[in-house]
Amino acid sequence: MIRWLRQGVLAVLGLVALSGMASAQGGFGVQARLTDIAGQSRDARVSIELSLSQPVPYRLRVLSSPPRLVLDLNTVVWGDAGRVARLQDLPAVKAVRHGILPDGWARLVMDLAQPLILETSEQTVDTERGAARISLALRTAKLDEFEQFAQSENSLIARSSAGFLRPDSPTERRALPLAPRRPVVMLDPGHGGRDPGAERDGVREADIVLRFSRQLREVLLRRGTFDVAMTRDADVFVSLDGRVRAARAASADVFLSIHADALPEGLASGAVFYLLGDEASDASAAYLAERHDRADMLSGVDLTRNTDEIARVLMSVAWQDTAPRARVLAEALVDGVQASGLRLHRRPIQSGAFTVLRAVDMPSVLIELGFMSSPRDLANLRDPEWGKRMAEALADALEAWHAQDMHDNALRRR
Ligand SMILES: [Zn+2]
The missing domain is CATH 3.40.630.40 (Zn-dependent exopeptidases)
Structure with missing residues (x-):
């Protein structure tokens, strides 16, 4: 029996520290492979799906001026660059960039041709195969609605990080040992x-x-x-x-x-x-x-x-x-x-x-x-x-x- 787990974006935000902290110390690292990426656009709705070899913590941000969608994953090997570039075929997407951040997180940035608002995001896990799928459901919006959303979404993310170890927070990074330590x-x-x-x-x-x-x-x-x-x-x-x-x-x-x-x-x-x-x-x-x-x-x-x-x-x-x-x-x-x-x-x-x-x-x-x-x-x-x-x-x-x-x-x- 295949059981799919569902988790919303807020649940995922709580998991952001899974591998970043440990891998910085040479400990275990959860490293997933991107096995597929697909985008679909119909009327005002845009959906993006990432298939991964295993579940990873991720976070999503919508930034304004210029409008961007930023997806960070911890940690993903991007593999074939052409696969990621396919997202540019979406009318709402002007350009796509991807790479690895200094702290090891993988980042995907989509420059938007038109403002998009996130409706839902979830990661589902196939507990038998161990594979995961991150699905983003977006819809086009007016610019002022987008600006408002970008603001509220950012503040939401900032709030939800309270009490969690986040590798991207300067205080936590400072707390990591800088010099290589003995095991x-x-x-x-x-x-x-x-x-x-x-x-x-x-x-x-x-x-x-x-x-x-x-x-x-x-x-x-x-x-x-x-x-x-x-x-x-x-x-x-x-x-x-x-x-x-x-x-x-x-x-x-x-x-x-x-x-x-x-x-x-x-x-x-x-x-x-x-x-x-x-x-x-x-x-x-x-x-x-x-x-x-x-x-x-x-x-x-x-x-x-x-x-x-x-x-x-x-x-x-x-x-x-x-x-x-x-x-x-x-x-x-x-x-x-x-x-x-x-x-x-x-x-x-x-x-x-x-x-x-x-x-x-x-x-x-x-x-x-x-x-x-x-x-x-x-x-x-x-x-x-x-x-x-x-x-x-x-x-x-x-x-x-x-x-x-x-x-x-x-x-x-x-
Ligand atoms: Zn004994």
């Missing part, structure tokens, strides 16, 4: 406080993973490639959502949850790297969309003023970008452990529905360093020397992944 690794030692995790021979998983996380932090900081934050640095309880929120608050670029669980004897040994499964991610998106405090689930996006459906679609879009990055991260981690001659599980990459992996715009992996239920693993887990080797292996892996991720990012942006 932030969020280490999440599992369990803690009233939740000891697995226990064997008087050893608690919560203590083992905290000690290891501190070792890994030290190695990473010494190398100087990353900044490091931790969800806990003491034997305290932190909720699962609280861990993801902490990562968000630290503007983390990558999230590693560290564990050393126990399974029934003999079932598991060696390191395993868990990703959020695709099915679980769909369920997560729905779950997150329904949550009251979803504002912090996607960086830079205020989802609180949007419907669950739109929030869910935007999170799915972000996940499309993040899932392959997390997969590359898990593969790099496996390579790192293998290269160091440390023990790997026979299926070193697995997936599951872990709450701590639910951030849709931050590659996240849950690491089982080993299993306390395996005597050999337990001996390793208790050995600080082994911990140091594992920390160096994971640091190698993070560096390799980051280099790959930057490379992939550059390709995606091309």
